[in-house]
Amino acid sequence: MISTEKLFVNSRLQYYFHKWFGFGPFLEKLPASTYKSILEIGSGVGFTTRMIRVKYPVANIVATDFDEDSIRIAQKNNRLHSTTFMQADATKLPFSDNEFDAAFSVLTLHHIDQFEKAISELVRVVKSGGDIYIMDLSARLNFRKELTPGVFMKTDLLQIGEKYGLKMKDKGGMYLFSVQGSKL
Numbered sequence: 197m198i199s200t201e202k203l204f205v206n207s208r209l210q211y212y213f214h215k216w217f218g219f220g221p222f223l224e225k226l227p228a229s230t231y232k233s234i235l236e237i238g239s240g241v242g243f244t245t246r247m248i249r250v251k252y253p254v255a256n257i258v259a260t261d262f263d264e265d266s267i268r269i270a271q272k273n274n275r276l277h278s279t280t281f282m283q284a285d286a287t288k289l290p291f292s293d294n295e296f297d298a299a300f301s302v303l304t305l306h307h308i309d310q311f312e313k314a315i316s317e318l319v320r321v322v323k324s325g326g327d328i329y330i331m332d333l334s335a336r337l338n339f340r341k342e343l344t345p346g347v348f349m350k351t352d353l354l355q356i357g358e359k360y361g362l363k364m365k366d367k368g369g370m371y372l373f374s375v376q377g378s379k380l
């Protein structure tokens with residue numbers, strides 16, 4: 197991620213973007229659930245993690261990011277909440293198979309060149325019957341490949357999810373879109 201983007205995504209602007217337009221309204225529409233364990237990849241400075249915590253107050257939440265600085269800030273931003281933050285590469289997750297009931301990836305996969313590998317890792321660590329929620333930006337936005345290496349369309353993501361054994365659901369949006377994959 198280039199430094200100007202990092203500055204934006206780690207700022208209050210990103211927090212309010214998510215609260216009003218991005219992840220907040222998406223999360224609000226999800227039904228209350230009995231998820232006991234939740235993984236987030238690409239948690240950044242923990243804005244999206246905090247929203248997940250508020251939605252699922254009793255779940256064990258593990259939030260991961262490649263960037264150690266972001267993890268440190270996320271820990272501070274979430275010090276009042278019992279969430280575990282750890283450095284991890286989404287393409288090589290340090291978890292056992294079938295460890296989580298649900299997983300989230302918010303605005304992260306388009307930063308990952310091997311985003312398909314990251315999807316396969318999410319499928320591996322989520323239990324059968326569990327859910328994977330992905331919100332991301334579409335390749336329709338014509339990103340420059342060097343800035344956002346993992347560019348894809350929503351239709352690509354729906355197909356890739358099916359390929360890895362997920363039952364995919366389009367959850368709406370075009371430029372900023374979301375999908376749900378349920379592991380069979």
Ligand SMILES: C[S@@+](CC[C@H](N)C(=O)[O-])C[C@H]1O[C@@H](n2cnc3c(N)ncnc32)[C@H](O)[C@@H]1O
Nearest residue numbers: 238239240244261262263285286302303304307
């Ligand atoms: C745009 S930020 C999204 C942060 C947060 N989810 C949000 O929406 O505010 C993308 C995050 O993905 C992380 N990231 C990029 N490549 C990664 C990888 N291979 N594994 C884990 N995290 C990665 C970056 O460090 C960055 O914090």
